[in-house]
Amino acid sequence: MKNNTHHKTIRSFVTIFVIFSSLLLFSAQQTHATPIDPQYIFVRKDGSSCNPSDCSQFWSFNNPDKINQAAIDDVLNKIGTRGNNNNTRKIGIGVLIHYNRHNLNNILASIDKLLPLATENQIPLFIVLDGFQYLNKAPELWNWWDQDQPGYDLKNRSNVEWTCSNGSSCATKTAWRNWASEISLAFPHPNLASPTFIQANKNKLNTMLPKISSWYQSLPQDKKWLLGGISLGLEVNIGGNYYHYSNGINPNAPNPGPGNSQSDQLGYAAIQFLGLEGGITSANLDKVVQNYYTELNKYAYQLGIPRQKIFDHVNSPGFTLPNHIITTPESSLSPYGNPAWSFYNGDAANPQQFDTLHTIFQQQGYIEWGAAEWRAPNTTYSSWYQAFQNNFNFGNTRFINISNWERIRSEPEILKAIKTIANEEPTCWVTKPQINITTDKKSVSFKINPGNNNQKTRLHISSSSEYRENGLLQNIDIVNVPLNPNSTYSKPNLSDGQYYWNIVTTGCTNQRRITAGTFKIASQSLPGDLNGDGSVNIFDYNILVAGFGTKYDIFDYNNLITNYGQ
Numbered sequence: 001m002k003n004n005t006h007h008k009t010i011r012s013f014v015t016i017f018v019i020f021s022s023l024l025l026f027s028a029q030q031t032h033a034t035p036i037d038p039q040y041i042f043v044r045k046d047g048s049s050c051n052p053s054d055c056s057q058f059w060s061f062n063n064p065d066k067i068n069q070a071a072i073d074d075v076l077n078k079i080g081t082r083g084n085n086n087n088t089r090k091i092g093i094g095v096l097i098h099y100n101r102h103n104l105n106n107i108l109a110s111i112d113k114l115l116p117l118a119t120e121n122q123i124p125l126f127i128v129l130d131g132f133q134y135l136n137k138a139p140e141l142w143n144w145w146d147q148d149q150p151g152y153d154l155k156n157r158s159n160v161e162w163t164c165s166n167g168s169s170c171a172t173k174t175a176w177r178n179w180a181s182e183i184s185l186a187f188p189h190p191n192l193a194s195p196t197f198i199q200a201n202k203n204k205l206n207t208m209l210p211k212i213s214s215w216y217q218s219l220p221q222d223k224k225w226l227l228g229g230i231s232l233g234l235e236v237n238i239g240g241n242y243y244h245y246s247n248g249i250n251p252n253a254p255n256p257g258p259g260n261s262q263s264d265q266l267g268y269a270a271i272q273f274l275g276l277e278g279g280i281t282s283a284n285l286d287k288v289v290q291n292y293y294t295e296l297n298k299y300a301y302q303l304g305i306p307r308q309k310i311f312d313h314v315n316s317p318g319f320t321l322p323n324h325i326i327t328t329p330e331s332s333l334s335p336y337g338n339p340a341w342s343f344y345n346g347d348a349a350n351p352q353q354f355d356t357l358h359t360i361f362q363q364q365g366y367i368e369w370g371a372a373e374w375r376a377p378n379t380t381y382s383s384w385y386q387a388f389q390n391n392f393n394f395g396n397t398r399f400i401n402i403s404n405w406e407r408i409r410s411e412p413e414i415l416k417a418i419k420t421i422a423n424e425e426p427t428c429w430v431t432k433p434q435i436n437i438t439t440d441k442k443s444v445s446f447k448i449n450p451g452n453n454n455q456k457t458r459l460h461i462s463s464s465s466e467y468r469e470n471g472l473l474q475n476i477d478i479v480n481v482p483l484n485p486n487s488t489y490s491k492p493n494l495s496d497g498q499y500y501w502n503i504v505t506t507g508c509t510n511q512r513r514i515t516a517g518t519f520k521i522a523s524q525s526l527p528g529d530l531n532g533d534g535s536v537n538i539f540d541y542n543i544l545v546a547g548f549g550t551k552y553d554i555f556d557y558n559n560l561i562t563n564y565g566q
Contacts, residue, residue: 035432035451036087036225037513039392040399041422042126043075044094044373046406059095062102064109072121078409082122083422088429088452091422092124092228094401099204100141101134108207115215124226126401128313128372129208130234131201133177133242135187141200142187145173158273159197161189163244163264165272172244176263179241182256189242189266192292193273202299205232213304228399230305231313231372232296235342238267238285239326240315261322280325289314289331297336307467308514311340311398313372317354318347329356333364335467335474338398340372343391348376349383350390361395364470366510368398375403384417393427396511428453428508432515433485435503438539439519441532443492444499450485453507457483460502461491471514473502494521526566527559536563 045059057074060066075093076082083090095114099107118125135142139151141159146152157171164170172188190197216227235241243263250257267280270288278284293312301307317329332339339360343351351357351371361367376387391400408414431451438445446459460472461479468474478499479491503515522534529536530543530552544552544560 035434036222037431037451038083038088038090038124038225039397039426039429040090040092040124040126040228041083041388041418042092042094042124042228042399042401043079043405043408043418044096044126044401044403045071046404047096047098061095061097061110062106064106064113067110067113067117069117069121072117072123074409075405076121076123078415079418079422080415081419081422084425086425087225088426088431089422089424090124090225090228091418092126092399093118093405094126094128096128096130096234097208098130098134098234099208100131100138100201101136103137104204104207108211111208111211115211118226119215119219119223122223122226124228126229126231126370126372126399127212127227128231128234129205130232131204132190132192132233132236135190138200139187141197142190144171158269159191159194160269161191161238161244161266162268163246163266165268167269167272171269172248172264172266174248175242175244176250176257176260177241177243178259182259184250189238189244191269191273192236192238192288193270195273198292198295201232201296205296205299206303209300209303209305216306216309217304227309229309229311229370230300231311231337231340232300233293233313235313235315235373236289236292237315237327237331238270238288239265239324240319240321260324263324265324267325282325282328285325285327286331289327290334293332293334293337297334301336301465307336307471307516308338308368310337311370311372312337313340313342313370316342316344316347317351317356318343329354329360333360333469335469338368338370338471339364340370342373343371344373344375345377348374348391349378349387352390352394357395361510365472366396366506366512367469367471368396368513370398371400373403374400375407379413381413381416384414385420388417388421392421428511430454430505430507430511430513432513433457433503433505435515437517437519439521439531442494442521443490444494444519444521445488445490446483446501446503447488448483448485448503451505451513453511454485454505455507457485457503457505459483459489460504462500463497465500465518471512472504473500496522526563528556528561528563530556530560536560536566 047060057071058066059071079091097107142156143149143151144154144156157167160171162170175185175189177183219226243260245257246264267285271284276284297310300310312332312334314332371391378384378387391397430453433451433454434449436447459479459481460476462473462475462477464475466474483489498520500518505513520534528540530540540560
């Protein structure tokens with residue numbers, strides 16, 4: 001009986017050995033997969049309208065049944081390419097989800113349909129989750145005046161913007177915006193610094209972001225590019241194109257009003273809530289938007305969205321408003337997101353005209369940036385093509401998000417230009433290196449194989465996860481060294497704990513690419529954790545096999561099997 005039990009155990013061990021050996025081979029292949037790290041041309045789907053003659057390709061995130069294959073086929077067939085052969089440019093789809101505008105359950109079901117479609121079709125996504133522009137489904141955040149309507153609470157005066165420094169006398173009740181034509185809104189501009197407003201947005205994001213994060217984490221390393229980016233706001237600003245007329249009355253009613261140039265100054269509530277000194281200034285308004293994005297971005301980062309995938313979408317750098325104090329392009333800078341702006345008309349034709357952007361890129365070390373909402377006034381193929389060139393060859397451009405697909409899908413000149421630019425190679429593009437990381441008890445080792453145009457590479461390791469506006473770790477207290485191609489750098493004698501790393505690669509004169517990750521150093525406290533890294537996995541199995549019969553026995557094997565995956 002004893003011998004039979006022993007033989008069964010050995011047979012089980014051999015079976016596990018074969019299975020784990022195959023896993024080991026698979027793991028090695030994934031480790032050495034070439035990173036795909038492209039520029040993107042996204043076409044944004046209009047979530048509210050379509051051409052009445054053909055709505056088969058319409059997507060609505062308020063109706064999960066509308067998220068279907070037809071829209072993807074429509075984009076790919078009309079453009080005629082997915083991108084170039086070297087995977088340095090990709091065609092993708094932008095989606096805009098106003099989660100305070102529609103039924104949240106419908107939105108969640110729509111996301112559940114969208115993500116598998118992206119995987120099946122190998123189509124990258126730029127996802128905007130916006131809780132700023134539309135608040136129809138959140139009266140509990142702004143109804144402070146009507147007891148007969150849902151959400152009433154006098155305390156909601158703290159969640160909306162004011163036109164003076166005394167919220168009890170000048171809290172707003174409504175707002176307007178002009179997107180091609182003036183729109184009257186049944187809700188006021190939110191107070192972006194209100195803890196209640198911020199937390200309410202986090203609560204809703206907590207239902208959506210884990211779905212996106214789980215999908216992203218499940219993608220193999222050579223498919224991570226399917227998440228092209230994410231923004232947690234749409235043109236977030238104060239004092240721009242989200243305005244309020246005195247006394248809440250359009251002076252030209254029932255006709256369109258004079259517009260934001262004759263609207264009230266906003267921002268008093270947010271500046272007061274943040275305790276900023278100096279009153280209404282552009283610098284203070286920028287801090288409000290930066291704080292709002294930092295709150296939401298850090299939350300997304302903690303839920304598993306990489307910092308390098310997060311973008312802060314604000315107004316066009318060319319937007320001005322006489323007699324008003326408004327936010328500036330610097331409002332797009334935050335520790336947990338890359339800058340992104342809207343570009344329309346002449347701004348889109350050539351963003352290089354803005355000295356402010358040149359200054360930002362130089363000061364921030366040529367951080368990645370995006371044109372989060374883009375449409376030039378062009379009509380010819382050559383003018384569209386030149387506009388794309390002007391955008392993609394300006395600093396470290398990660399993407400252009402064309403607004404909207406429904407407006408351009410029947411315009412042959414821009415479709416031809418999109419196909420041409422997508423099939424071309426960037427003039428110069430830095431791609432991420434291949435990275436191998438191993439931990440062994442109290443040490444960690446990094447080895448890189450360079451990507452394209454990797455002129456200089458540095459390794460930063462920190463004991464803190466905090467970031468700076470330029471995308472680098474804030475406190476580089478463990479390691480800050482150059483990495484040489486195809487050589488190994490090892491850091492011994494590390495204390496137990498969680499560590500955060502950046503591999504920073506520069507090239508092409510004005511591009512910087514940051515790859516980020518974490519590793520853990522832990523004393524062996526988990527049975528089966530033979531290398532002391534705090535988990536039981538394939539690396540512990542390799543150690544067991546190498547030392548089985550001498551250093552390790554069947555009891556160690558049983559511990560490893562019991563705790564494998566922990």
